[in-house]
Amino acid sequence: MAALGVALFFAPDIMLHLRADYLTHAGEVATYTLPDGTSLALDAQSAVALHFSPKERRVELLAGRLWVDVQHQDTRPFRVVAADGVTQDVGTAFFVGQDKNRVDIAVTQGRVLVGKQDAAMQTDLQVGQAAHYLRGGAVMRDPAVDPEDIAAWRYGELVIRNQSVADALRLIARYRRGPTWVWANTAGMDRVDAVLRNDHPDDAILSLINGRGLKLTHLPGNGLLITSGSR
Known part of the structure; x- marks a missing residue:
């Protein structure tokens, strides 16, 4: 089984x-x-x-x-x-x-x-x-x-226009060589408009969660856990 x-x-x-x-x-x-x-x-x-x-x-x-x-x-x-x-x-x-x-x-x-x-x-x-x-x-x-x-990822940029925080995090996670888990309620947060680097995805995630009351924890195996934190 x-x-x-x-x-x-x-x-x-x-x-x-x-x-x-x-x-x-x-x-x-x-x-x-x-x-x-x-x-x-x-x-x-x-x-x-x-x-x-x-x-x-x-x-x-x-x-x-x-x-x-x-x-x-x-x-x-x-x-x-x-x-x-x-x-x-x-x-x-x-x-x-x-x-x-x-x-x-x-x-x-x-x-x-x-x-x-x-x-x-x-x-x-x-x-x-x-x-x-x-x-x-x-x-x-x-x-x-x-x-x-359009397709700015071809030259290392990640253009995010009017996306939810959850969708933006999921998009950035594509470029990480390790798992990313989001255990946080991101509903109602301001939508994301940003231009980030997809060759530095962890920095991009930090930039995105900054000021949004989210906490980032590094885990074994290059994993990342994003949870709700104190504002």
Whole structure:
């Protein structure tokens, strides 16, 4: 029974490793050149599978976040599939991120078309424009973003805009090479707007919890425990 429990616990990670052509771990950001010459950047804890055929170039985002600068000398359509939606390149560089059932898209250069698989209607996004969709839901436009902020993790920055403390902590934890636990009620705290360094995640966490009544405890194995503390 114990062995079965361990197997079930690790099964999702094992399946991800088996499916992925490129995969990054906690604290790892990597850039790859795809067979067509496209540049692919993967954020920490991300994975993709490639499906290149004579008719199309398709990248399936299995987990996490990516940014691509598409090679356009190859005339085959270039698409990124995430959840039940597709983002198609129209001469561009763009970001796609998947978190649970939500997928976010933003454009740094050119233009993309975003839509659900097998759906006729598509949303046209250009430089600085963003959108998202939930699994089973329609594509929704988001406020415009600074193209310099899009996928800033590629060059060591972590741009956090109007996020809850819990979400911000979870995002920073991607870059730590050790577990991070939050045992604190962060509901009702001011939302986070910050630009931090993702190559110094512990400093980023300290900066974020400063003044919010949270306490940081270092644990064996490079673990961090964040709890409520006295103000």
